[in-house]
Amino acid sequence: MDDIATPSFILSLSHIDLYLGSGPARVHVLKDVSVAVAPGEAVGLVGASGSGKSTLLMVMAGLERADAGTVEVAGTRLTGLDEDKLARFRGRHVGIVFQSFHLIPTMTALENVAVPLELAGRADAFARAARELAEVGLGARAAHYPSQLSGGEQQRVALARALAPEPAILLADEPTGNLDEATGRQIMDLLFAAQRARGTTLVIVTHDPGLAARCDRIVRLRSGAVVAAGAEVT
């Protein structure tokens, strides 16, 4: 179903339209958005609050369905997949880092990292998760629960969890938004180092111009439409 060729673009969104709400409250959130990202590229999604950045990221992750247009990720057209097929696809090919970390409070750091590997049925889930935790410098905190970790530590666990299944694409939604500046910088160093080392494609939503500047390319949205999609210095 999701056999992967080696496309010139690993992520390709073409003429995406998306509406949210119904009746008088219906809002045209994404307007004829077309974005293409090459393998290994780091793209920053920027724009004002409500411009549609996070919604666009959700469309890329297959978490939101577009009303029009096509989405192709890692050689798979997402448009025709049902919810469960999308979930399995995400588990294998897409890693996500959230602003609010979204660690599972009843699981230890190690278990949190192992979740996508377990879902994919990997026999070495815990060994691999332990390696990923060590990579982000939290090998000693494996048995701690999220409530026992600082915000920065939680986001590092979330990063390890996103990277563990070695996804082709890493999507990050304002990953430093809930962290202080220094901690945020550490997380971003880790994120970009891992991305470069593994050749992972990265799409990152951010308000932080400094962070956006570290990307290969910036896509700017305004009121749901792409206003600039090339290399840019802000």
Place this chain on the structure above:
Amino acid sequence: MSARGGPSVSGPRLPAALAFALRELRGARQGFGVFLLCLALGVAAIAGIGSFARALTEGLDREGRAILGGDAAFTLTQREASDIELGFFTLRGEVSRVASLRAMARTLAGEAALAELKAVDPVYPLAGRLELSPSMSPGALFAPGHGLPGAAAEPALLARLGLAIGDKVKIGDAMFEIRAALVSEPDKLSAGIGLGPRLLISVGDLPATGLVQPGSLVRWSYRLRLPETAPPEALDALMDAAHERFDDAGFEMRTRHGATPQLERNMERIGQFLTLVALTALLVGGVGIANAVASHLAAKRATIATLKALGATRGQVFAAYGIEMGVIAAAGIAAGLAVGAAIPFVGTAALSSVIPYPVAPRLDGATLGLAGLYGLLVAGLFTVLPLARAQETPAALLFRDTAGEARARLPRRPLLLAALLALGLVALALASAVDMKAASVFIAAAAGVFGLLRLVGMGLVALARRLPRPRAMVPRLALANTHRPGALTPTVVLSLGLGLSLMVAVGLIDRSLTAELAGPVREEAPSFFFVDVPSADQAAFARFVADRAPGARLRAVPMLRGRIIALNSIPAEAVRPSAEAAWVLQSDRGITFSDTLPEGSRLVEGQWWGAGETAPLVSFDAKIAAGLGLKVGDTVSVNVLGRLVTATIANLREVKWERLGINFVMVFSPATFAGAPHSVLATLTFPGGADAAGEIALLNQVAEAYPAVTVVRVKETLEEARRMLENLSLGIRAASLVTLLTSLLVLSGALAAGHQRRVYEAVILKTLGATRARLIAAYALEYAGIGLVTAAVAVAAGSLSAYAVTVFVMEIGFTFSPAVALGAALGALAVTVALGLLATLKALSAPPAWVLRHL
């Protein structure tokens, strides 16, 4: 390395859903109290009632030998066994002969009371122990002393006649000395329910009483004890031989394995009814389970969304949380089973003085398994839909709060699963039912009330939403709280409504039964039944009564005792009667003959015979005939006084049994029993009622003048029946109380689940200037409104159910009791407002600054 509280890095290879479920259980310690309690309470009630009922019936079986008075009993009515029959018994074991009959016990002062007379031989009892006070052997009890034979009487008889040990008592034509009080007799239960207290004499002294006359109602029982060396199959061999030799002789044959079939059946039926009531409690608890699961899963939305974002399918989410709920349900069921298993032990210890035979409770795997299965089905039924809703949680929730979005439509598979679980529950209740009809009515009523209350809850929310907004803040807030998302309204109406409906139904059925017992006495029931009036004395007896009770109406009919041997030549043992008709085949029945259709009967099929009819014909009660599969033209073979009579059913009658007049299942054409010795059964009715003193005076006079006539005072019998009914309804009320308790649990669970919202709301309103008094008034108004509607619906649904049960199942009149209705309404109101305010007061005491900082 090893993860504290988690698996090692080499990892256990558990399926992902199971691994997630086990991890989720770490945080599941809180919020499942109501889930566990609801399930445990319902399962405990079902397991406890079932195990206790089983222990009681097993006790009957185990003690069968003592209860029956031997390994086998052969009972004849109105005649003694012939020498050949007796020879058959004595050849096979030790035989004890016991005669039982009703008789009037009279004092020298002229006081009389109805007694159940039992005359026993010197070897009585063959099994068990006779307890007398003062303690003495049967030989010493019956030995002639002071020139009189001895007797023992139950304390109730001694009290009723004002007798003491050493006093004299007259029975028929003979005088006895009371030597002891009868504390207990081992075979009391097999005699069935008596109309009076027991009086024990020697069978050798019975002829002197003059009570044994041709046609008088004496039951002769021959109890047989097999030799200790007899192999286990000897009893079966004995019964086979007895059936072969004496099948037409009119013997009622029982073995120690079925010493009290009627009592066992009644126990099973009462046990089943109480189990159904307990099942209602479990269903009410199901609402609490559904609330607890929904509220737990609502708190887990972010985790579920995260799992889905990381690649979990809906099936994996359903499985992970399904397993978690399964583990919690298993804990609740296990706790319920543990308590339920203990109930028969505790019950036996507490009621040992009331239960008339030894009971040995045990862990009953089948009953506990059944209760566990009920628990599993209910937990599954009420968990599957919240789980199905949870599996639809969108992963997009992590990026955007979608709490306000419309609920996704549930997929078909969980709905199908829920329907299958509901069907399984109904099938299990029906499969384990003793009385299928009663179980069906109960299940239909419970399902109907459940559906009705759910509709009312939803309707009330919809109505509150459409009502114009009051201008004043307090009623406006109360109204808004009634219909806001997550309002308590549907939960309260459903859970409290179910418990209350059951209480109202039980209360009204109880009142209707009591009214039924009291009603006919006032209006048309006779004051006395006179049994065994010799047919030769009928005219003199009528004159005697007319002189002493002028204006009273004496009605007399001939009466014989007969036992149905065959229907359409099929032996009675081979007939499969309905539960309602089975009693007719179980022992001998009173029968009569008449030229005309009896009073209180209505011909529904066939023709009444002419005055000169010579053929043996019989008129049958229509309902019993239907229960036995009989129709006009069929034949009935009856053994009367050792003679086998076969008659053709000429017609069917509708009999008004509840009128307490003289009614017979079978009325024969007079030619059928031409020349047969018989006695007369008479009733005496005082138009406009009689005073108690007058009744007792007449009873004493009749007992003195006609010592062989048994006088049954209807008021006393009804009083006895009312006492028995009270004991029974006590048990039913206790089981219903479990339902009400579960309702309260569900209610408190729902209040606890809504606590955070209340705190938030109260703090915001307080910040905006609302006083505590205003907030309390608003909440009280909200709870009072919901409570009032719940009470109204519960009274209506309970009354309707009680009406259906009394009119269609019990076939008696329905009596509405405003006291029961009002009690339920006020109770519901008080409970809802009290519990609601209790939960709210905690919310009101939360300091606003702290809450706002932590929002």
